[in-house]
Amino acid sequence: MDGQLQFIQLEVMVVVLGLLVLLADLFLSESARRSLGYIAAGSLGFVFLLSFRGGYTDLAEGEAFGEIYRLDGLALFFKRFFLLTAIFVLVFTVDFASRLRSGVSEYLAFILFALSGMMFASSANDFSLLFVAIELITVTFYILVSFQRHRMHSLEAGVKYLILGAVSSAFLVYGIALVFGEAGSLKFDAIRDAHAGLLGSKVFLFGMLFVFAGLAFKISAFPFQVWAPDVYQGAPTPTTTFLAVGSKAAGFVLLIRLFGSVVPELTAQWAGMLMVVAALTILYGNLCALPQRNLKRLLAYSGIANAGYMLMGIVVQSDEGTAAILYYLAGYLFTLVAAFMIINLLTRDGEGEDISCLAGLGKRSPFLALTLTLAVVSLAGIPPLAGFFGKFLLVKAIAVKAFGDAGYFALLAVAVFGVVVSIYYYFGIIRTIYWSKDTTDNSPVAVAWPTRVALGLCVAAILYLGILPNKPINWADAAAKIETK
Amino acid sequence: MDWLLIIVLLPLLAAAAVGFIPDSQRRMIRGITIGASGLSLLCALIAFCTFKVGSGLQFETKVVWVESLGLHFHLAADGINIGIILMGAIVSFAAACCADDITHRVKEFHVLLNLMIGGILGTFASMDLFFFYFFHELALVPTFIMIGVWGRGANRNYATYKITLYLSLGALLALIGLIGVYVQTGAESFSIPDLIATVQESPIDESAQQWIFPLLMFGFGILVSLWPFHTWAPLGYGAAPTATAMLHAGVLKKFGLYGIIRVAIPMAPVGAQSWLGVLAWLALANLLFCGLVAVRQKDLNLLIGNSSVAHMGFIFLGIASLNVIGLTGAVLVMIAHGLLAALAFGLSGHLYRQTGSLDMSRMGGLLRQMPLAGSALLMVLLAGCGLPGFANFAGEVTIFFGAWAAGLKVVTVIAAWSALVIGGLYMMRAIRNILHGPRGDDWAKASDVSPLIATALGLLLAALLVFGFAPWLLTEGIKGEVTKSVLLPKPSAVAGQIQTTEVAGR
Numbered sequence: 004m005d006g007q008l009q010f011i012q013l014e015v016m017v018v019v020l021g022l023l024v025l026l027a028d029l030f031l032s033e034s035a036r037r038s039l040g041y042i043a044a045g046s047l048g049f050v051f052l053l054s055f056r057g058g059y060t061d062l063a064e065g066e067a068f069g070e071i072y073r074l075d076g077l078a079l080f081f082k083r084f085f086l087l088t089a090i091f092v093l094v095f096t097v098d099f100a101s102r103l104r105s106g107v108s109e110y111l112a113f114i115l116f117a118l119s120g121m122m123f124a125s126s127a128n129d130f131s132l133l134f135v136a137i138e139l140i141t142v143t144f145y146i147l148v149s150f151q152r153h154r155m156h157s158l159e160a161g162v163k164y165l166i167l168g169a170v171s172s173a174f175l176v177y178g179i180a181l182v183f184g185e186a187g188s189l190k191f192d193a194i195r196d197a198h199a200g201l202l203g204s205k206v207f208l209f210g211m212l213f214v215f216a217g218l219a220f221k222i223s224a225f226p227f228q229v230w231a232p233d234v235y236q237g238a239p240t241p242t243t244t245f246l247a248v249g250s251k252a253a254g255f256v257l258l259i260r261l262f263g264s265v266v267p268e269l270t271a272q273w274a275g276m277l278m279v280v281a282a283l284t285i286l287y288g289n290l291c292a293l294p295q296r297n298l299k300r301l302l303a304y305s306g307i308a309n310a311g312y313m314l315m316g317i318v319v320q321s322d323e324g325t326a327a328i329l330y331y332l333a334g335y336l337f338t339l340v341a342a343f344m345i346i347n348l349l350t351r352d353g354e355g356e357d358i359s360c361l362a363g364l365g366k367r368s369p370f371l372a373l374t375l376t377l378a379v380v381s382l383a384g385i386p387p388l389a390g391f392f393g394k395f396l397l398v399k400a401i402a403v404k405a406f407g408d409a410g411y412f413a414l415l416a417v418a419v420f421g422v423v424v425s426i427y428y429y430f431g432i433i434r435t436i437y438w439s440k441d442t443t444d445n446s447p448v449a450v451a452w453p454t455r456v457a458l459g460l461c462v463a464a465i466l467y468l469g470i471l472p473n474k475p476i477n478w479a480d481a482a483a484k485i486e487t488k
Numbered sequence: 489m490d491w492l493l494i495i496v497l498l499p500l501l502a503a504a505a506v507g508f509i510p511d512s513q514r515r516m517i518r519g520i521t522i523g524a525s526g527l528s529l530l531c532a533l534i535a536f537c538t539f540k541v542g543s544g545l546q547f548e549t550k551v552v553w554v555e556s557l558g559l560h561f562h563l564a565a566d567g568i569n570i571g572i573i574l575m576g577a578i579v580s581f582a583a584a585c586c587a588d589d590i591t592h593r594v595k596e597f598h599v600l601l602n603l604m605i606g607g608i609l610g611t612f613a614s615m616d617l618f619f620f621y622f623f624h625e626l627a628l629v630p631t632f633i634m635i636g637v638w639g640r641g642a643n644r645n646y647a648t649y650k651i652t653l654y655l656s657l658g659a660l661l662a663l664i665g666l667i668g669v670y671v672q673t674g675a676e677s678f679s680i681p682d683l684i685a686t687v688q689e690s691p692i693d694e695s696a697q698q699w700i701f702p703l704l705m706f707g708f709g710i711l712v713s714l715w716p717f718h719t720w721a722p723l724g725y726g727a728a729p730t731a732t733a734m735l736h737a738g739v740l741k742k743f744g745l746y747g748i749i750r751v752a753i754p755m756a757p758v759g760a761q762s763w764l765g766v767l768a769w770l771a772l773a774n775l776l777f778c779g780l781v782a783v784r785q786k787d788l789n790l791l792i793g794n795s796s797v798a799h800m801g802f803i804f805l806g807i808a809s810l811n812v813i814g815l816t817g818a819v820l821v822m823i824a825h826g827l828l829a830a831l832a833f834g835l836s837g838h839l840y841r842q843t844g845s846l847d848m849s850r851m852g853g854l855l856r857q858m859p860l861a862g863s864a865l866l867m868v869l870l871a872g873c874g875l876p877g878f879a880n881f882a883g884e885v886t887i888f889f890g891a892w893a894a895g896l897k898v899v900t901v902i903a904a905w906s907a908l909v910i911g912g913l914y915m916m917r918a919i920r921n922i923l924h925g926p927r928g929d930d931w932a933k934a935s936d937v938s939p940l941i942a943t944a945l946g947l948l949l950a951a952l953l954v955f956g957f958a959p960w961l962l963t964e965g966i967k968g969e970v971t972k973s974v975l976l977p978k979p980s981a982v983a984g985q986i987q988t989t990e991v992a993g994r
Binding site: 399473 | 556629636637648661668670696
């Protein structure tokens, strides 16, 4: 057993860190608590570095706890991804701390617990672990979303997330039960062997459909996207960031593992349905983003659209497609973190999240203006930034099949249409930053140095992923190859 | 020497340098920009003069960029792009000189201007599909921002959105076509020479070609204002600052045409044969429809913009003829039109500065008022309707030969008539309204061009005349490369055509 604990050393460290944060809360003064976020972020940075340690990476391709937990390239990639996301979110939280009112330390601890759930999800090799990990994420998010109890919007968002999240969990667990009934096992390895023979079974298909629905809720794919705009808008901004990046990526790692490597023949059979879901998600997200004035809402809709693009990578069912999703997510992490951080700096507690709060930013703070511009341009998929390269890889993966299959071609056409529409609303943001005249506030924006460093790192990463993609592509390629026994 | 690398890097370095200079150092910012583009021009001139016709790719720089995808940073010149690079460098220098009408946020404008110049020169020097596209976007994004922030007129916002959306759509369609080329050849390389070599061995599947070619044709076509996707162009140029309009209308727009000649035809020759008939008729619509629209314009910029869109029809027609003469003519007009459009927008920019209006009905007698600018404008307008002696004539007449030889007789006849009659009509009317007659009331205080702008515009005019009298400086190189492209779709027909070209050349 102790040999097996090595596999979950990172998760254990994160959970212990969360408990320590809760404990420290008892002994620290009010002012010291504020910097607890930085300490936690620093500790996570240490955990992040530990994930590169030879002793840990040597465990790759191993399974533990009766094969329910699997550590492979994909899991490693996502664990690091989640750790990075959480580091940014923790730094972000310190900026936000004064608006939380109720305990900051609890907020930090819940972020860490959600993080551990995400890290478990990336290694799930069994439906039971999948469900537990998802629940760990979702339940902590119920709290994180409604954390600002003094704000109606936050509570409303929390209730919405709770109801819809519970419905999706119900779908998930019911689906798992049906799959278990037919396949006789919860283990992915067993289902992988058995699923080809079960494609004719309606019960199995229904089960998998329900599982898909449960995961589609996490990534906010059409038709399970309704919660996203309201929750993104109402939740405290650090929660929104973590939800938009971490929770979505957790949905994707499970989709990749499940539909990419566990039931590939089912995915092939469902390619048509998945294409329709991807296309509708892209259309819905982009078209609904058009009239939005609230920045968090706008990013929620653009997040729906981005989930649609990434679903394309699952539809094509190739290592290239998977690698493209990973690359896309990496770019998405830095762009969204930067965007939400800046929106947070410019707004006060749920007010003034209107797009007009960006007016005059070009003069108020050239650094923030440039960072937000880069983030938005990257989201729009314009070279030489991270978002462009992600989209480029996705399109390339699709194009392999598109010339010869009208369905893929139509999907590509929808994606192009979506990108053009998105350029319109992203461009609106940039226009407001630089040439909107209707601003009353011309004061410079104060930015704490850790936030400044975090933003600088985001900019560097967006540029690096866009301009020098040689190495990151190799990492994504290596992570995307899921070895199966 | 890696001349191309220097040509491309100079403006990009200048962009970085300008970024570090405070906004108040206006003279320094201008100096660096003009200096960098001037040096680029010098290098381009040296490259052009030392270029050896018929000895393959020259001035190569090749660095592996992304190994697993076969991406290379690959700059090289052959017969087609050496002329375009020279033209691009001349226009860039001229545009940098004409950019002194910018009065606010000078630093930001010049950073973007330098980026745009670097992007433009990089686009035409790239031999790798990815960088070809990358540099184009690098030049395109500053275009949008420049129009949005420094543009003129009440329609500025609308024009910015329109040009952004149209050009983004075009670029995306072209990108998908380019990725399709990469995926379908199976060459595992984005390098254009590698791709062509692969296609010669084993062509792309014909059914895929029927998808790829229209994607590239319409994608690139939108970028070049192919009818009916042209409406962004007059509007956008009307709202753009002088230097931006010169660079975009003159050089950047030629990206699409260059892409069709360089990539679409060699990669999808079968697709080309079935789609170029459509292109010929759309080209005719460009000439006829936009020509007629130009007749009705009262604003000088809109006139130039529409006539520039109409001129794209010639080039499309040359491409549609898919023979050596037609394609040679197309490249020649690309270069000639680049110089001409830059000159026209440079002059209209100067006029706009004088009174803040380009309403032709209020102008008049400007030839006496500003002899230098006036006579330059006279020459521009005459060159625009195809006066022999200017490079445009040489190219257009070649295209007519090519299109006639390709059997596009009806199209050619209508095109020739519309070009001569409609083009002549609006150009002559513009000359009468602007340059002759009694002086317009608002123009009493208008002054002639400054020495700097006079030099820049003189350079453009000189190039136009040099290539008009000695088109063989360009055609020799173009012909060799174009022959290779035409050889792919029509191996048998080429031998005969080369002789015809030589006859036409004499």
